[in-house]
Amino acid sequence: MIDVPQFIFATCQVGAEHAVKREAARRHPDFRPAYSRPGFLTFKLPEGHELADDFKLRCVFARSHGFALGGVRGESPAEMACEAWRLFGERPYDRIHVWPRDLASPGHRGFEPAVTDECRQVRELLWQHRPATANVATDDDTSPARRGELVLDCVLVDPGQWWIGFHRARGFGSRWPGGLVGLQLPADAVSRAWLKMEEALRWSRLPIPSGARVAEIGSAPGGASQSLLARGFHVTGIDPAAMAPVVLENPRFRHIRRRAIQVRRREFRKVRWLTADMNVAPKYTLDVVEEIVTHPEVRVRGMLLTLKLFDWEFADQLPEYLARIRSWGYEVVRARQLCHNHQEVCVAAIRHGRSVRPPKPHEK
Ligand SMILES: C[S@@+](CC[C@H](N)C(=O)[O-])C[C@H]1O[C@@H](n2cnc3c(N)ncnc32)[C@H](O)[C@@H]1O
Known part of the structure; x- marks a missing residue:
């Protein structure tokens, strides 16, 4: 039997955490703020909640959200990948999203939120260590998730610490890793x-x-x-x-x-x-x-x-x-x-x- 998740996570730009908490308190008064870092928040869900895997947080400032299964630490990325799958358990999934917590506010010293090379390496590692099940998932990390797909989420929160979760892709932000839409500024663009x-x-x-x-x-x-x-x-x-x-x-x-x-x-x-x-x-x-x-x-x-x-x-x-x-x-x-x-x-x-x-x- 698969446990019902007791937490959700949300990611946002650095500085917006308080705004996310205030919105969550207005919309979901029974969610309790739990572990958080700049740009990454978790909330404890009420006992016996019946949230669907595509529930909408409806927070303007949350760039992405999903169920949180817990944090993963380890001596090496390979060890962490095994631990991530242990946390994820027997759940079905269609694809894997890996993205980093924002480390600065957008524009600060040129910082732009984006999926990094480290994320691509971790995604590859998770893919290699995936359990041998009948689950048919895609290795494609270049296109957005299709609506309805189940996504294993891995947020690189700190060096040596990932958070594992999942969501079902529906709206715009939920189809990209962390809602990071992967646009590249063209060379001839005159402003960002x-x-x-x-x-x-x-x-x-x-x-x-x-x-x-x-x-x-x-x-x-x-x-x-x-x-x-x-x-x-x-x-x-x-x-x-x-x-x-x-x-x-x-x-x-x-x-x-x-x-x-x-x-x-x-x-x-x-x-x-x-x-x-x-x-x-x-x-x-x-x-x-x-x-x-x-x-x-x-x-x-x-x-x-x-x-x-x-x-x-x-x-x-x-x-x-x-x-x-x-x-x-x-x-x-x-x-x-x-x-x-x-x-x-x-x-x-x-x-x-x-x-x-x-x-x-x-x-x-
Ligand atoms: C963030 S910039 C806009 C960037 C622009 N959309 C681009 O694509 O490069 C803000 C602009 O608002 C303009 N602005 C400020 N007050 C204005 C007003 N009352 N009417 C029209 N433009 C205004 C400024 O001159 C400035 O160029």
């Missing part, structure tokens, strides 16, 4: 915002048709614009700062070199998709975006907004920020701290019909 926009588009799956017109507030120098242009969109970049020449040269790009509040509303009449990534407080971003999307002549269908959390205390206000966006008529509003986000979160919002925008008092 390319990574943020790519990850945001893949996570949100906003149905933006090729050829669509996208307004991008806070577009300079233009990495995110490059990602949008590469998908065939027409991009209007709004930013008082200079765009990179390579972006300006693209015939589908237009620069409005102003602050967002100085842009005439008619510029947004044909815009159905809007992104914002300004280095300002969340309230300012929301004020600016609200002005635009609630204007009677503007019909923005979907948005990707970066909300900068200059202070981690802003994390507690996230439910209110999302409620405010919903009040503009966006039925689906989701947030995630992407692996390429710094101290900020990405919000995706979409509305399905023209009639859903609540009428403004003067329109009633």
Whole structure:
């Protein structure tokens, strides 16, 4: 018989641990914080819990989560691999994910969360030491898990210490080791915002048709614009700062070199998709975006907004920020701290019909 796991783990960016704990306390008051390290947390589950193997933690700041079976220590990686399988027991699995705990906050001295060579070596070792069972698992570590696959999780928490767990892949983050989506910044990208926009588009799956017109507030120098242009969109970049020449040269790009509040509303009449990534407080971003999307002549269908959390205390206000966006008529509003986000979160919002925008008092 296989034991029911008594703990879950979650991984997050360094600095977000408190935000994860606060969210978990709000959503799952019966989970008790247990062992944790920067970027890695565990919670004790209530006795007799009936969580399914694909349960959703629903924490914006948790990049990945799953059931935790325990920590593994040993004299050598081979010894640790054997111990990992002993902990994992007879459970079925379809693939193995190995990733490291973040060792610094994203951007600190160039740190980017990523699967390392050491992870690839540990994964190979686990694969070699796998028990001889009828289980049919894949050795493929280059593609994301398919939805529904069971994943053996191994987090490299510290030198000589791994944590073993498992989850069933469902949503975006759960299909990649530790939610690390494995994007490489192209050599010609003019800023790392390319990574943020790519990850945001893949996570949100906003149905933006090729050829669509996208307004991008806070577009300079233009990495995110490059990602949008590469998908065939027409991009209007709004930013008082200079765009990179390579972006300006693209015939589908237009620069409005102003602050967002100085842009005439008619510029947004044909815009159905809007992104914002300004280095300002969340309230300012929301004020600016609200002005635009609630204007009677503007019909923005979907948005990707970066909300900068200059202070981690802003994390507690996230439910209110999302409620405010919903009040503009966006039925689906989701947030995630992407692996390429710094101290900020990405919000995706979409509305399905023209009639859903609540009428403004003067329109009633
Ligand atoms: C994080 S950077 C944007 C990076 C950009 N998306 C890219 O792909 O390279 C933030 C930008 O917001 C711009 N910004 C700040 N306040 C703004 C405002 N009120 N209206 C438009 N842009 C603003 C800044 O000039 C800066 O270029």
